[in-house]
Every structure is written in C-alpha cells, then in structure tokens.
Amino acid sequence: MSHIFPRHTKSAPPTVARGEGVYLYDQTGKQYLDGSGGAAVSCLGHGDADVTAAIKAQLDQVAFAHTGFFTSAPAEALADLLIEHAPAGLERVYLVSGGSEAMEAALKLARQYYLEIGQPARRSIIARRQSYHGNTLGALATGGNMWRREPFAPLMIDTSHIAPCYAYRHQQAGESAEAYGLRAANELEAEILRLGPETVMAFVAEPVVGATAGAVPPAPGYFKRIREICDQYGVLLILDEVMCGMGRTGTLFACAQDGIAPDITAIAKGLGAGYQPIGAMLCSGAIYKAIEDGSGFFQHGHTYIGHPVAAAAALAVVTKLTSGGLVGRAQAMGETLQAALADAFGQHPHVGDIRGRGLFRGIELVEDRESKRPFAPERGIAKALKKATFEAGLICYPMGGTIDGKNGDHILLAPPFILDDSHVEEIVTKLETAMRQVL
Numbered sequence: 001m002s003h004i005f006p007r008h009t010k011s012a013p014p015t016v017a018r019g020e021g022v023y024l025y026d027q028t029g030k031q032y033l034d035g036s037g038g039a040a041v042s043c044l045g046h047g048d049a050d051v052t053a054a055i056k057a058q059l060d061q062v063a064f065a066h067t068g069f070f071t072s073a074p075a076e077a078l079a080d081l082l083i084e085h086a087p088a089g090l091e092r093v094y095l096v097s098g099g100s101e102a103m104e105a106a107l108k109l110a111r112q113y114y115l116e117i118g119q120p121a122r123r124s125i126i127a128r129r130q131s132y133h134g135n136t137l138g139a140l141a142t143g144g145n146m147w148r149r150e151p152f153a154p155l156m157i158d159t160s161h162i163a164p165c166y167a168y169r170h171q172q173a174g175e176s177a178e179a180y181g182l183r184a185a186n187e188l189e190a191e192i193l194r195l196g197p198e199t200v201m202a203f204v205a206e207p208v209v210g211a212t213a214g215a216v217p218p219a220p221g222y223f224k225r226i227r228e229i230c231d232q233y234g235v236l237l238i239l240d241e242v243m244c245g246m247g248r249t250g251t252l253f254a255c256a257q258d259g260i261a262p263d264i265t266a267i268a269k270g271l272g273a274g275y276q277p278i279g280a281m282l283c284s285g286a287i288y289k290a291i292e293d294g295s296g297f298f299q300h301g302h303t304y305i306g307h308p309v310a311a312a313a314a315l316a317v318v319t320k321l322t323s324g325g326l327v328g329r330a331q332a333m334g335e336t337l338q339a340a341l342a343d344a345f346g347q348h349p350h351v352g353d354i355r356g357r358g359l360f361r362g363i364e365l366v367e368d369r370e371s372k373r374p375f376a377p378e379r380g381i382a383k384a385l386k387k388a389t390f391e392a393g394l395i396c397y398p399m400g401g402t403i404d405g406k407n408g409d410h411i412l413l414a415p416p417f418i419l420d421d422s423h424v425e426e427i428v429t430k431l432e433t434a435m436r437q438v439l
C-alpha cells in the first residue's frame with residue numbers, strides 16, 4: 001500500500017520515470033508529450049543539461065544558508081537579471097518557493113506599505129471573478145474560483161471581485177474590442193468608489209488568465225485604463241504572472257504587451273522551469289523605499305526564501321530565456337499552434353473559442369456554439385478529456401475552469417518553448433483523438 005497522500009484518492013497515477021525534451025515517460029516506458037508543461041511550468045522541457053549542471057555546481061558550493069544570516073551569489077545574480085528585464089519601476093526581488101507564496105508576500109507587502117506611509121485604513125483587496133491566485137488562505141481568498149473557495153470561505157479574509165475581462169462572453173454585439181476593454185476596466189473604478197477609495201489597498205489580476213479560464217487575454221487598452229484608475233485612487237496594482245510570465249506569452253513579462261508596469265508582480269512556474277521549486281515577488285522602488293525609510297523590515301518570511309540551489313536553477317533558466325532567443329520562439333511557435341488548433345477545431349460544434357498569447361493557448365468548450373451555453377458540470381467534460389488525452393499520450397490541462405466564477409470546460413495548452421512543428425502536429429492529432437472519444 002502506498003503511503004503517499006495523492007491528489008485523487010480514488011485513482012492511482014502512473015509513476016514518472018524520466019523526462020527528455022518535450023516528453024515524459026512512465027515506468028512502463030509509455031511516452032507522453034507534455035503539452036501543458038505540467039501546469040505551465042516546464043518552459044525548457046525536461047532534462048536540460050545546463051540547468052542540472054548549475055544545480056549540481058551550487059550543491060557542491062553550499063546547499064543552504066538562512067537569509068536571516070546570509071545572502072548568496074546566485075540569489076543576487078538572479079535578482080539583478082530579473083530587474084534588468086522587468087517592467088519599468090520594479091527594483092527589488094523577494095525570492096520564495098512558489099506561486100502562492102509569491103502572492104501572499106505581495107498582499108502582505110501591499111498592506112505593510114500603507115502602514116509605513118501612514119494610511120492604515122487601506123486594507124481592501126479587489127480581484128476578479130475569473131482568477132486563480134494560489135491555494136494558501138490569503139491567495140485563495142483573492143482568487144475568484146467559487147468551487148475552490150467555497151469549502152474554506154469561513155476562514156477567509158474579505159475580498160471583492162469584479163468581472164473579468166473576457167471578450168468571448170462579455171463583449172457585446174456592435175461593441176469594439178477597445179470600447180469593451182474600457183467598459184470592463186471601469187468596473188474597477190465603480191468598485192473602488194463603492195468601497196471608499198481611502199480603504200482600498202490593491203487590485204489583483206492575471207494579465208492573461210490561466211488555470212480558471214484557459215488563456216484569456218485582456219482586451220486592448222484594458223490594462224492601460226486599469227493602471228490609470230489605480231494611480232488616480234492610490235491603489236496598488238498587483239499583477240499575478242505566476243502562470244503567464246517568464247516568456248510564456250511571448251515576452252518575458254506578460255504585461256509588457258499591454259504597455260503597463262505594475263507596482264508589484266508575482267512570478268513562479270517558468271522561473272524554475274520545474275527544476276527547483278521557486279517563485280518571486282518583484283516590487284517597485286517606491287514601495288521598497290517606504291519600508292527602508294520606515295521600519296526597515298518586511299514583516300514576513302519563510303525558512304526557504306532565497307534558497308541558493310533554487311536560485312542557481314532559476315538563474316540558469318532565466319539566462320537561457322533572456323539570451324537564447326527562446327522567448328521569441330515561444331511567440332512564433334505560439335502562432336503556429338494557434339493556426340493548427342484553428343485549422344483542426346475552428347469549425348467543431350463544441351469549440352466556442354480558441355485564444356491566447358504565445359505558447360499559452362486555451363480552447364473553450366461549449367454545448368452550443370450559437371448561445372455559448374457551457375456543458376452542465378455533471379457531464380464532467382474536462383475530466384473525461386484529461387483522461388482521454390492522457391491515454392492517448394498527451395498531457396494537457398483540461399480544467400473545469402470557471403465562467404465568471406462558475407464551472408465551465410476549458411483546455412489549456414502550455415508546451416515547452418523548445419517544441420517544433422512535428423510536436424504541434426502530434427498535440428493536435430492526439431487532441432483530435434481524445435475529442436472524438438469524449439464529444
């Protein structure tokens with residue numbers, strides 16, 4: 001009997017044996033194309049020799065030294081490299097062990113910032129109904145996925161949620177994409193005014209929505225207007241790039257394509273590319289200065305922040321991403337993938353929308369294309385597709401995502417940036433096989 005506490009207690013997964021390039025293999029030798037990089041993690045694919053060499057070299061130097069006593073060379077170099085490529089104004093990097101930790105740090109830093117500058121009434125967080133920000137209590141409360149939130153709601157901090165920017169469902173007939181973006185962003189202003197601007201601490205959003213929606217990009221101009229509103233009311237803009245960041249959408253930071261910079265951002269997943277558990281929170285020079293000029297201490301921390309081996313792995317990953325042309329490749333291969341998906345499924349009676357940016361692509365499944373009516377959750381379409389694709393030797397991320405906080409079925413594709421045309425073909429062929437079985 002296994003003593004592992006598995007994700008699903010009623011079914012045992014196969015044991016992974018090895019990984020090479022875009023493929024994973026289980027202990028029976030079965031090959032799986034990692035079409036979602038796990039959960040948008042494995043941007044470099046599996047078995048990258050440069051990253052494993054960097055990890056081994058760091059282990060030979062020193063594995064761990066607590067940040068209460070030391071900084072380390074890989075942590076310092078990683079922070080420098082990230083800031084060199086980060087959106088304007090971001091100046092400091094706080095290294096943690098994953099996405100939820102990065103979001104918790106972001107929320108607590110926002111709160112401490114307002115305490116330091118003498119605005120203690122600012123405590124409200126506004127986020128969006130279609131969002132996922134992590135599974136720890138603060139991050140879970142911030143996210144808008146009602147299914148994930150519900151059992152733990154009594155333990156949660158109060159947050160408010162506005163509509164997502166979700167053109168496929170909310171752009172009206174005759175309304176331009178720009179007009180829709182403006183209308184969606186203006187919901188933030190209305191919510192700030194409803195709560196009282198002097199009480200609002202932060203607005204939190206994923207630039208391209210991932211796990212709850214299947215790669216939903218914002219409408220043009222949406223984030224420009226969001227930035228304006230945040231500035232007008234002194235609200236911090238926290239962008240969660242845990243899934244969409246680190247080159248996944250075709251630029252190292254996803255928000256670069258929207259022409260804005262946040263006050264705080266969270267990254268993870270692609271940062272360690274699966275080679276080590278690592279995340280980071282980046283904050284503006286102004287926020288850092290408020291702490292520096294005030295108490296001089298960010299009242300937060302975990303044992304493994306700034307872990308030297310994790311930092312060495314991420315340094316090797318980000319070096320490859322920023323100097324090897326891989327982010328441009330993600331952009332180009334993303335176009336190839338989008339075209340192949342549109343070719344194969346564009347006319348499918350149960351495919352409502354195919355969307356995304358770079359190698360972050362989503363397919364929204366509907367019972368009826370005309371009315372965009374989703375499948376009833378009891379049909380378990382996403383779950384059945386996950387099983388059928390896995391059997392066919394394809395890993396994708398078909399989550400019963402959310403439509404405005406409620407269930408809806410989506411497939412998320414986020415393959416390694418190193419994939420080639422033949423892998424795109426293989427993804428589409430295997431997806432077609434699975435779709436034929438399920439729909």
Ligand code: PMP
Pocket residue numbers: 039098099100101103132133134135206210211240241242243244268269
């Ligand atoms: N934010 C977003 C946008 C995510 O997609 C995720 C993970 N799916 C998280 C936060 C949480 O990250 P982690 O699972 O590493 O804690």
